[in-house]
Amino acid sequence: MKNLNINNQNHLNNTDLSHAPRMLRLKVVMDLTALGSTTIYDMLDKKSKRYDPTFPIQVKLSKGRVAWVESEVVKWLETKIAARAH
Template sequence: MEQLNTSTHKNVTVPSMPQIPRMLPLKQVVHYTGLSSTTIYDMLDKRSNRYDPNFPVQVKLSKGRVAWVESEVAQWIESKIAARIC
């Protein structure tokens, strides 16, 4: 059996794969935030008294299908936790 000479092999750097953002459907955003779907859409509506300019805006994926970027939803939740009065 032939042996490999490991001293002749050079370290090869494999390019890292790009991070693909995970997309959350409305049902998961409702679950993670504890908000209703109506409240979420009100928070996105500038005419609503529930409007929150910091709430992540959905991404249109196709006709009739939207989702939210998971990291943006997580940041919004973390900002709410950080802003609470202890």
């Protein structure tokens, strides 16, 4: 088992992860957007008055665990900033 862990670590060391999508937990999305969890989930709910089809959809990673793609959240924020009245 120890050899397997060493092999996995060597593989990670030799893998270029610079292009790997960074996944964000809800708390980080909340911090970045200044939105609460209820607002975020309302923005994803087509039945909600606060529904926003432009808000990034979360990725289901496993049962009970979701995350957002960082680049999609950043792009959404940049769109909001660009759309503000000057």
